[in-house]
Amino acid sequence: MGCDGGTIPKRHELVKGPRKVEKVDKNAELVARWFYCALSQEKLRRPIVACELGRLYNKDAIIEFLLDKSADKTPVEAASHIKSIKNVTELNLADNPAWGGDKESIKGDKYDDIQSARFICPVVGLEMNGRHRFCFLRNCGCVFSERALKEIKSEVCHK
Numbered sequence: 001m002g003c004d005g006g007t008i009p010k011r012h013e014l015v016k017g018p019r020k021v022e023k024v025d026k027n028a029e030l031v032a033r034w035f036y037c038a039l040s041q042e043k044l045r046r047p048i049v050a051c052e053l054g055r056l057y058n059k060d061a062i063i064e065f066l067l068d069k070s071a072d073k074t075p076v077e078a079a080s081h082i083k084s085i086k087n088v089t090e091l092n093l094a095d096n097p098a099w100g101g102d103k104e105s106i107k108g109d110k111y112d113d114i115q116s117a118r119f120i121c122p123v124v125g126l127e128m129n130g131r132h133r134f135c136f137l138r139n140c141g142c143v144f145s146e147r148a149l150k151e152i153k154s155e156v157c158h159k
Contacts, residue, residue, distance in 0.1 A: 030129065030130030030131070031130070033055075033056070033130060034056070034117070034128060034129055034130045035118070037056065037057050037058045037061050038055040038056060038057055038078045038079070039057050039058075039061045039062065039065055039076060039078050039079045040057075040058060040061040042058060042061070044056055044058060044118075045058060046093075047059040047090050047091075048090070048091050048093060049062055049088040049089060049090050049091065050088060050089055050091055050136055051079075051081065051082055051087060051088050051089075052081075052087070053081070055078065056091075057079070057088065059088075059090065062079065062082065062085065062088055063085070065079050065082070066082070066084065066085065089136060089138050089141050090141050091136055091141050091142075091143050092140065092141045092142045092143065093119040093128075093143050094119060094120055094121070094122040094143070095118070095119060095120075096116070096117055096118055096119055096120045096127060096128075098116065099116055099117065099118050116129070117129035119143070121134070121143070121144055121145035121147075121148050122142075122144070123144055123145070123148035123151070123152065124144075124145050124147055124148045124151070126145045126147065126148075128143070128145075132145050132146070132147065133145065133146040134146065135149055137157055139157075140157045142157045
């Protein structure tokens, strides 16, 4: 039955140590940032806009957020700094020819490669999957990798 005098518990059986902190998977975090809207948590679809913090949003989610100013709705932290549609820039993204995510019928019987990106840098050809830094020009909305902007060394859009 136990504790009848025949057993002597050891220290590690009685004392519980500190709990281990759960670590966030970096790949999952990158997928969430580059493939999903920061406001509605839906997949990114065109037109895509970005704020000055670099977060990506679906444009219709931003418009719904700005139009719905009811008091019962709690303020969303992901878009609390956006006060009007002028605070975001619509992005001109270059499609990745190697990406076949939405082109094929999705039945649930195929492997989705989360490392393959939907968009690429039009100058260098780097995929926009979170491994490389990307920048956008606020006046035209063109998106480039940071490596491409270092090579071009101009503030003018390449198009």
